[in-house]
Each structure stands twice: as C-alpha cells, then as structure tokens.
Amino acid sequence: MTILRNTALALSVAFALTACGSNQPSESDAQEAITAKFEGAMGSAVRVQEYRDFALSGCRQSDTADGVVCDVGGSIVLDIAGTPQVRPFTEPVRFSKASGTWTAHRP
Numbered sequence: 001m002t003i004l005r006n007t008a009l010a011l012s013v014a015f016a017l018t019a020c021g022s023n024q025p026s027e028s029d030a031q032e033a034i035t036a037k038f039e040g041a042m043g044s045a046v047r048v049q050e051y052r053d054f055a056l057s058g059c060r061q062s063d064t065a066d067g068v069v070c071d072v073g074g075s076i077v078l079d080i081a082g083t084p085q086v087r088p089f090t091e092p093v094r095f096s097k098a099s100g101t102w103t104a105h106r107p
Helices: 002-021 027-045
Strands: 046-061 068-080 083-088 091-098 101-105
Touching: 027 046, 027 068, 027 091, 027 101
Parallel strands: none
Antiparallel strands: 046 068, 068 083, 068 091, 091 101
16 A cells, blocks of 8 residues: 555656646757857857756746746857857856747846
C-alpha cells in the first residue's frame, strides 16, 4: 500500500512540475531566443557559434510586461567577422511566448 501511495505521489509531483515548466522556456528554447535577438540586432557581421555553461535560474513572472524574467548565466561564443570571441553572459532576460515561439527581451 505504501509503495502505491509513494508512486502516486511521485507521479503527481512529476505532472505538476511538467505543467509548471511550460510557463518558462527550456534551456534550448532560451538559447534559440537569445541567438535570434543577438543575430537580429547585430546583422550578418555577428553569428552565435555556441553557448558554454549555459544555465537558467530564478525564473519569475515579469512585473512590467508579459512573460518571465530568468537569470541567465554562462558564456556565449560569437563569430565576429570570422573571429571567434568568448563573452561572459550573465544577466536577467525576459522571455515571452507567442505562437509557440519564445522571444528574448531586456527585462
């Protein structure tokens, strides 16, 4: 009986966490949104090559606009006119979702 109860509790928690996760981007969704923002703002001279030690933390509802604000940490490797450059990237980013796609904004 205890095993059944523990299994049911574990499944309930898993489903609850899955439902909460849809309110914030996954790490890959966040990377795609940040890449689109960087490349859209910088034009063809700058391309995002990769992310290193990328992490989202402290996600919370935005007080000023739609979406969530997450603390982003790690570094980003940019290809600037053919030269790779590693830049630290640690700042809050607001993410909003429209038509199934996450977009990155300044908070």
